[in-house]
Amino acid sequence: MSAVIEVAADQAPPDSPAPSRRRRRSRGIDRPPVWQVVLGVLIAGYLVLPALIVIPMSFDGGITFQFPPTKPSLSQYVTFFTDPVWLTSLGNSLLVAVISAAVATCVGTAAALGLHRLAGRLAGLARTVLMISLVTPAIVIAVAVYISFLQWHLVGTLLGYVLAHAAIGVPFVLVSVTAALSGFDARLLRASASLGAGPTRTFLSVTLPLISRGIITGAIFAFVTSFDEVVIALFLRSPLFQTLPVQMYNSVTAEIDPTISAASSIVIVVATIIVLLPQLIRRPAARRPPK
Template sequence: MTGSPVLRRTLAVLGVLVGVWLVVPTLIVVPLSFSGEDSFAFPPRSWGVQHYVTFFTEQSWLTALLVSLQLAVIVTVVATVLGTMAAFALARSRFRAKGAVDGLFLAPLIVPGIVVAVAMYAAFLGWGLIGTPTGFVVAHTVLALPFVTVNVTAALSGFDRTLERAAASLGASAWATFRSVTLPIIRPGVLAGALFAFVTSFDEVVVSMFLQSPNLQTLPVRMFTSVTNEVDPTIAAASTVVLVVSTALLGLASVTRRNRRHA
């Protein structure tokens, strides 16, 4: 027992070191995005914002950003609605294959991304969905559904159903009960799932690479193309934008989940 405080401090130091080891290489991208050079020299010898100007004005980068944002918004709406419905079905139903269905919804989180991408490519190729907006929406929705389902299911696990019965006894319809009683209580879980769905779609690259076409590319795919085919420091600005958006949304999701636990 006398060594437990030392052990805790040691583990805390190791945790900080591991965190620094993981985060610092990513943060190097931020100063590179403000470099005034047309190379990846670090540390930068001069400073400027020309890479951001290029990112927000060059047609290929701007189009890819708008495609990713539009796709992420659509996927967020679709995944949130479907995931919430699935969470209700899984949380409030009892049937023999429930465990298998739960595992099916979590499969996109467990199966390696490249396996999912190849499977989707093979299926979508036969359905004529490669390089189409519909194909992207369907694929990204499949990847985002588990995050919504898990968060909403967690919110429903602590929900007191007597509140719904009380509303029904006062004459409220099923929809009115859901809108006025259930949804306000589980809203933090729904919002957290929606935020994770947005980030999942916005950051997805492996599946998007298999579904892309010359006329339809997401921002992560455009970034991958920039890395492999050219030496363009604009990717540092693009990476910083993705980093800021993803970090802000994930931080908001964490705050939302914390508020849900406190509630």
């Protein structure tokens, strides 16, 4: 066989070109029209405009709201971090947001995994029921939660806040994890089972690492939704337990307290950092050259 290959190589013309590989042509991205760019800038400016007004107001030392600030000072932040009412409300919001985000992440991930294996009308009906809180007005959910929790003696309790906020956070986790599962290869589960791994080990070693980004994204949205929720919190509040958005609402309706501008700035900064942090962490990993 080797002799035949050598003879064929000797008979081949010396100038015969080597087979060329097909190269993929990189297609450039078409530039958007000018009107789309202008429209996007206007929408972005409209969404960012409240923050551009509230944050500078938080650095004013006056006794009322004033823009632009005339007396630059940190007195509003000093009041926020020294007043026990504001600090207690902030701690309650963080506690409720962390616990409700954890509960929503577990329930939403389990629901997404179960619905991923189902097909037909049953899966569509279950997904619609779990997603209905996204399209239902917040006041309707708040009234239903208040009527139910009033009978169960959960109004004004930590458990009531956690259950209500977890319920509105489940759809965000469900959407995020379902998107992550759309590119999941089911043959990996059969391969893991053929190697002797049980369901729990397969989930922890195979499924969880592949859908971890979707789970983290859903948990972040559930946390931000709970931390910034005010309508349901207004119905569940009590003199002994209320969240930061409720305290901000009271400071505007019951009294004119400029400390709310500092509280609003803190909420904006915290929510922005939490949303952008995964993107900033992911960028260095994406720039590393493949080995």
